[in-house]
Structures are given as C-alpha cells and as structure tokens.
Amino acid sequence: MNFFSAVGEDISNFFTEFGNDFYLNFIKNARWQYLVNGLGVTLKVTLFAVIIGIVLGFLVAIIRSTHDKAGTMTPFLKFVLNVLNFLCNVYLTVIRGTPVLVQLLIIYFVIFASVRIDKSFVAIIAFGVNSGAYVAEIVRGGIMSIDQGQFEAGRSLGFNFAQTMWYIIIPQTFKNVLPALGNEFIVLLKETSVAGYIALEDLTKGGDIIRSQTFSALLPLLAVAAIYLLMVVLLSNLLKILERRLRSSEK
Amino acid sequence: MKNSNPEKPFNPETDPLISVKDLQKNFKGLHALNGVSLDIYKGDVVFVVGPSGSGKSTFLRCLNRLEEPSGGEIFFEGVEITDRAVDINKHRQKMGMVFQQFNLFPHMTVLKNMTQAPIKLQHISKAEAEAEARKLLDRVGLLDRENAYPNQLSGGQKQRIAIVRALCMKPDVMLFDEPTSALDPEMVGEVLQVMRGLAEEKMTMVVVTHEMAFAREVASKIVFMADGQILETGTPDEFFNHPKTERLKQFLDKVL
Numbered sequence: 001m002n003f004f005s006a007v008g009e010d011i012s013n014f015f016t017e018f019g020n021d022f023y024l025n026f027i028k029n030a031r032w033q034y035l036v037n038g039l040g041v042t043l044k045v046t047l048f049a050v051i052i053g054i055v056l057g058f059l060v061a062i063i064r065s066t067h068d069k070a071g072t073m074t075p076f077l078k079f080v081l082n083v084l085n086f087l088c089n090v091y092l093t094v095i096r097g098t099p100v101l102v103q104l105l106i107i108y109f110v111i112f113a114s115v116r117i118d119k120s121f122v123a124i125i126a127f128g129v130n131s132g133a134y135v136a137e138i139v140r141g142g143i144m145s146i147d148q149g150q151f152e153a154g155r156s157l158g159f160n161f162a163q164t165m166w167y168i169i170i171p172q173t174f175k176n177v178l179p180a181l182g183n184e185f186i187v188l189l190k191e192t193s194v195a196g197y198i199a200l201e202d203l204t205k206g207g208d209i210i211r212s213q214t215f216s217a218l219l220p221l222l223a224v225a226a227i228y229l230l231m232v233v234l235l236s237n238l239l240k241i242l243e244r245r246l247r248s249s250e251k
Numbered sequence: 252m253k254n255s256n257p258e259k260p261f262n263p264e265t266d267p268l269i270s271v272k273d274l275q276k277n278f279k280g281l282h283a284l285n286g287v288s289l290d291i292y293k294g295d296v297v298f299v300v301g302p303s304g305s306g307k308s309t310f311l312r313c314l315n316r317l318e319e320p321s322g323g324e325i326f327f328e329g330v331e332i333t334d335r336a337v338d339i340n341k342h343r344q345k346m347g348m349v350f351q352q353f354n355l356f357p358h359m360t361v362l363k364n365m366t367q368a369p370i371k372l373q374h375i376s377k378a379e380a381e382a383e384a385r386k387l388l389d390r391v392g393l394l395d396r397e398n399a400y401p402n403q404l405s406g407g408q409k410q411r412i413a414i415v416r417a418l419c420m421k422p423d424v425m426l427f428d429e430p431t432s433a434l435d436p437e438m439v440g441e442v443l444q445v446m447r448g449l450a451e452e453k454m455t456m457v458v459v460t461h462e463m464a465f466a467r468e469v470a471s472k473i474v475f476m477a478d479g480q481i482l483e484t485g486t487p488d489e490f491f492n493h494p495k496t497e498r499l500k501q502f503l504d505k506v507l
Contacts, residue, residue, distance in 0.1 A: 074335065152317050153354035157368040157420060158344030167367060171358050 025219045031210050035220075038206025039227060045123045045202065046189045052128025053188065054181075057135025060088045062165060064136070065143040069151075088136070095133035101194045103130055108198040119200040123192065131188050138184060142177035143169060175246045182239035186232050193228075203227060261329025268293045268328060268424060268455055269314060275322030276309055276479075283309045285479035286323070291424070294453040298466040301476035302502060307459045310476065311428050314457065315339075315346045328423065344372055347417030351429040353409040355401035355416070361388070362397040365416045373420070380419070387415040391445050407438030411445050418449075425449065427458040463506050467491055475499050 026032040067085040095103065104126040112122055146169050154164035196205035207224035211217050267290035276284035283306045291297055299307045312318035314325060316332065316339050325333045332342050356364050365387070366380040375383075388394045391411040401409055410430055417425060427446070431439045443465050450456060450469045460466060466473055466487065473490040475483040475498075482496050491507075494500045 147352075147354075149350055149352050149354040150356065153348075153350065153356070155340075156315060156317060156343055156346070156348035156350075157417070158340050158372050159368065160340045163371065167371070168356055172356075175358065 021216055021219050024214050025210055025216060026223075029213075031213070034201070034206035034209050035203065035223060035227065038201055038203035041120055041195075041201060042189070042192055042203040043231075045120055045127060045192050045195065045200075046185075048124040049127035049131055049188060049192070050185050052124065053131030053135045053184075056129065056132030057139055058170070060091065060132065060136035061139035061143060063088050064140050066161070066165075068144070069148075092133050092136060095130055096137075100127070100130045100191055101197060104194065104198060119195075119198055122198060123195045123200050123202075127188060127192055127195075130191075131184065134184050135181065138177050138180045139173060142173035142180075145176060146172050178239065178243050178246065182236070182243075186235055189231060189235065190228060263293050263328070266329060267291055267326070268295075269457075270326040271314070271323070272325070273323040274310065274313060274320055274325065276306070276313060276318060277321045283479050284313065284320070287476075287479070287481055288323075289474065289481060289484070291455065291457060293423075293455055294471075296450045296456045296469055296471045297458065297474060298470040298472070299457065299459045299474045299476060300461070300463070300466060300502075305476040306479040307476045308428055309479075311426055311457060311459050314426055315343050315348060317348070344368075344420050345423045347414075347420060347422035347425040349410070349413050349417055349425065349427045349430050351432050353401075353406070353413045353433070355404075355409055355413055357401050360398050360400060361393070361404075361412055364401070364412065365419045368416075369419050384415070384419055387418055388412075390448070391415055405438060406434045407441045410434065410438075410442045414442075414445055414449075424455040424457065427456065427460065429459055429461070431460065431462060461506070475502070477502070 026035075063081070063084045067081050104123065107126045108119070108122045150168055150172065151164060154168040155161075159167065192202060193204040195202045196208065199205075201209070203224055207220040210220040214220070269289075269291040271287060271289045271291075274284050274287040276282075285306075287306075287310055289297075299310060301307050309318055313320045314327075316325075320333055323333070324331055327342055327346070330337060330342065332339060356367075359367065362381060362384055365384040366377065369375045369380045369383070370377055385394060385397065388397055391414070393408060393411060393415075396404065396408065396412075401412070404412065414425075414430075430446070431442050434442065439462070443462065446456070446458070446465075447469055458466075458470075467490075468487075470487050473485060473487055474481055475490065475496075477498050483490070483494065483499050485493075490499075491503065494503055
C-alpha cells in the first residue's frame with residue numbers, strides 16, 4: 001500500500017464513520033425531533049420570559065426612578081411610593097444575589113411543589129422574574145440618564161408625571177438602553193439551557209437525551225451549540241437593524 | 252380651591268393675572284428666595300434681572316411650580332396654585348415656559364413637538380393642532396422645518412420652535428428662563444425678534460434675561476432682584492436712568 005491510498009482510505013473511513021454517526025444521532029428513531037422540539041421549547045420559554053422581563057423591568061425601573069426624582073406629593077402617595085420602592089429593592093437584591101438555577105429549582109420544587117404544573121410555565125416564570133431584575137437596573141440607568149430638562153419641559157406643558165414618562169422619557173430611554181437590553185436577552189436565551197434541571201426538554205436537554213441514547217457526545221452537543229450560536233447571531237443582527245432604525249430619527 | 256378674594260370672581264382686566272405674595276424658597280441651607288411679592292397684570296412684559304445667584308430663575312420656576320416654593324402664595328387667574336389640592340397640571344397648560352436649554356423632545360419631529368400636548372391635553376384633533384402649529388411655524392419663519400428633528404436645527408431655530416411649542420397651548424402667560432443665554436451671538440437676534448412680536452401682541456410675559464438693551468426696549472416693567480429679594484421695580488426709564496438703590500447702580504455700572 002502506498003501513502004496516497006492510505007490517506008484516501010482514512011478520509012473515506014472518516015466520512016463513513018461520520019455518516020454512521022450522523023445517522024445514529026439524528027436520523028435513526030427520528031432523534032432529530034429531540035432537537036426540533038427542544039428548540040421550540042427554548043424559543044417559547046425565552047420569548048415569554050423576555051416579555052415578563054420587560055414588563056416587570058420597566059415597572060420596577062419606573063417605580064424606583066419615580067421614588068428618586070419625583071417632587072412633592074401628598075403624604076399618602078409618598079408612603080405608597082416608599083413601600084413600593086422598598087419591595088422593589090428587596091426583589092432586586094434577592095434576584096440578583098442568587099443564581100438563576102437556584103431560583104428555578106426553588107420555584108419548581110418549593111413554590112409549585114404541591115401542584116402539577118407545566119414545566120415550561122415554571123421556566124417562563126423563573127427566567128422572566130430573573131430577567132426583570134436586570135432589565136430594571138438597565139432601564140433605571142436609562143431613565144436617570146435623560147436630561148432633567150426633558151422632564152421639566154413635559155411638566156411645563158401640563159403633562160402629569162405619568163404622561164411625561166410615557167410620551168417623553170420612556171421613548172428616549174428605550175432607544176438609549178436598546179443595546180444593553182439586547183445583550184440581556186442574548187444572555188437570557190442561553191441561560192434557559194439550565195432548564196434541564198427541572199427535566200424540561202429544551203434544546204440542551206434534547207441534545208443530552210440523544211447523547212444518553214447513542215453514547216456519542218460529539219455530534220449532538222455540537223449540533224446544540226451550533227443552533228444556539230445561530231440564534232444569537234440572528235438575534236444580534238435583528239437588534240442591530242432595530243437600533244439603526246431608531247437612530248435614523250436623529251440624523 | 253382658595254380664591255384671592257372669595258367675595259369677588261377673578262376679573263382679568265383689573266385683577267393681577269399672577270399675584271405673588273411673600274414667596275420663600277429654601278434649598279438645603281440656602282435662602283434662594285426671601286419674601287418676594289409681585290403683581291403681574293394681563294399684557295405686562297416683566298423683565299427680571301439681577302446678578303447671578305440672585306434667585307431670579309428660581310423665582311420664575313416657582314411661578315409654575317417646577318420649583319416647589321417653601322412658603323408664601325402664588326395666585327394665578329385668581330386661584331391659589333400653591334395650594335397642594337390644586338391640579339397644577341391644569342394651570343401649567345395656561346403658562347407656557349421657554350428654557351435656556353430649549354428642551355425640545357429629540358425623538359419627535361418639530362410638528363410632533365408642537366402638537367403632542369394640545370392633542371393629548373386639550374383633546375384637539377390632530378388636523379386642527381397641526382394647522383395651528385403650521386400657522387405658528389410660518390410666523391417664526393420655520394414652516395419648511397416641520398418634519399425636521401431637533402438636532403437638525405440650529406440653536407436659534409430650536410429656541411424659536413420651543414417658543415411656538417409653548418404657544419400651541421394658547422397660554423395666558425409666557426415664562427422665559429434666560430432664553431438667549433445658550434445661543435451663539437449671531438442667533439440671539441432671531442429669538443429676540445420673536446419675543447418682540449409677542450410683546451407687541453400684548454402677550455403677558457415674564458422674562459429672566461441678561462439682555463439689558465432688549466429689556467430697555469421691550470419691557471413694560473423691570474424687576475431687579477438680589478439675594479433672593481426684589482430690590483427695585485420700575486419702568487425701563489426709572490430702572491436705567493433713575494436707579495434708587497446703591498445695589499442697582501453698581502449692577503448697572505457692571506452690565507452697561
């Protein structure tokens with residue numbers, strides 16, 4: 001045997017092996033469905049968690065910045081605001097001070113221990129509540145960075161506090177914090193991969209199930225990684241387009 | 252709601268439009284306003300001047316309670332607006348304000364800047380509000396900029412837009428907080444021209460400024476403030492030619 005035929009054999013062996021591996025991991029018993037279904041679960045959990053995160057985050061940010069900058073008000077309002085602000089601070093401290101995985105486990109095994117409940121619902125709540133805390137601090141920073149004059153201009157026209165926030169401050173804030181928010185959502189998308197700890201069959205878990213059935217780790221895990229990467233790249237580009245569109249008004 | 256004189260309803264022709272009584276404002280340890288009283292009648296063009304730190308901007312900002320007074324009373328159209336129970340937002344709609352830093356909304360076009368408040372607060376139709384806004388834009392020579400965004404405008408243009416934005420609410424009084432101080436010198440004239448026009452139309456105005464020549468030309472009344480108090484009030488002639496207090500004489504020596 002000469003050198004070239006040996007190399008040729010190696011190459012052809014590699015392809016045969018790869019083909020076999022590919023067949024075993026993805027085609028046989030329709031195992032690709034673990035990935036597709038898992039991807040669906042991951043996307044669902046991420047999407048709803050993002051929505052909860054945004055709503056919760058903006059709410060907390062508005063309460064906290066209102067507390068910090070609002071002028072005089074009736075004693076009753078002041079009291080309500082102080083209580084709300086205190087609750088928000090507790091929320092931020094607890095959520096940002098503990099790992100998301102621990103929060104997920106607590107919500108699943110403690111809070112919802114006695115009820116039969118859809119696991120993806122639990123994951124949505126856990127990741128949404130977790131993300132909300134980070135979104136809140138991003139948005140609060142954004143609100144505080146808007147020039148005080150914008151606020152005064154709104155109030156001087158006769159807008160009340162809420163209207164000034166809604167028409168003038170929030171739109172500008174949103175534009176300013178979009179890059180940071182986008183980053184938060186990319187992190188969130190990848191963070192949902194720990195949902196397998198409550199036996200939720202998301203993308204990561206799907207790949208892991210294939211691995212446990214075929215005892216071949218490389219291809220399933222590589223496929224999982226490639227799908228995450230693809231999603232993140234798509235999401236980043238989407239955000240870039242959105243950013244450019246929002247910025248266009250200022251050119 | 253308290254009335255300045257409960258027996259008699261507010262008469263815009265004889266009663267002061269704005270009546271300030273013993274106004275106090277303390278910032279942590281600093282007495283910014285120390286008993287300021289002033290009556291402003293309909294059609295008055297009141298210029299408030301004085302050395303920096305005299306409290307003139309604070310005084311102006313107290314008039315629509317952007318700055319919350321620490322004491323004293325302000326009556327606007329017969330209503331005590333320093334009363335906490337008053338809905339200040341209602342009254343602010345009738346008090347236009349122009350800021351040193353323009354404070355246009357950068358995320359809105361010129362037209363939207365002007366029509367947002369009338370549409371949302373006075374429930375005027377969009378078409379009507381835009382027609383009114385275009386009329387005002389035409390008056391200040393900026394009709395062709397209605398779709399521009401604020402950072403596409405020069406400083407003088409921004410301030411003219413800020414003035415007509417306030418005018419869109421059809422206010423009964425206009426408050427100007429150093430409207431030309433942030434402008435390049437060559438743009439001051441165009442803003443003063445707009446203000447001059449307003450004064451000629453008998454718009455009630457309260458102007459905090461350092462433009463002495465303009466005050467002399469346009470003011471119906473000049474108020475001199477120092478150390479949080481009004482030291483002198485008079486017509487431009489009394490103010491510039493017959494100052495009574497030593498403090499005003501010194502001030503005029505410096506600025507003229």
